[in-house]
Amino acid sequence: MSGLSGISLQPIPMRNLLFSWIFLMPLCPIFLGSHISLVSGKCPSDGRVCLEDEMMLLLQLKSTLKFAAAASIKLVSWNQSLECCSWGGVIWDATGHVVSLDLSSELISGGLNSSSSIFSLKYLQSLNLADNSFSSSQIPAGIFHKLDFTLEEVGNH
Secondary structure, three states: HHHHHOOOOOOOOOOHHHHHHHHHHHHHHHOOOOOOOOOOOOOOOOOOOEEEEHHHHHHHHHHHHOOOOOOOOOOHOOOOOHHHOOOOOOEEEOOOOOOEEEEOOOOOOOOOHHHHHEEEEEOOEEEOOOOOOOHHHOOOOHHHHHHOHHHHHHHEE
């Protein structure tokens, strides 16, 4: 105890503790190895939520598709300034994941490549691409193996 005789212990002010907590809290997932998904939108009518990372994947998908914006009903509604529940052709589950995409009749003409963001929608169960201008060479064969969903229709009209 004689080595500590010159040290005076002072209580740490509460504001320093609060500042430290606010600063360190965002780093907790990094150190603990957990993932926190941010909720970006909530639908007032039914309380559904949309996860921000899922919305970003859809916006990325939209930016890679070639479609006629003037004739589009669904894809043109995918906009960050609109509530996610109003995004046409998208069904979100109760936890905010995209579980179904209906992109039928959107006059999409390019294809999907194997690095498309659609492959990152891990909860996607249903995809409807009917009445678009795809050819079999424009949709990767691995789409049936990489995603665990039902491909409802792929139209080449």
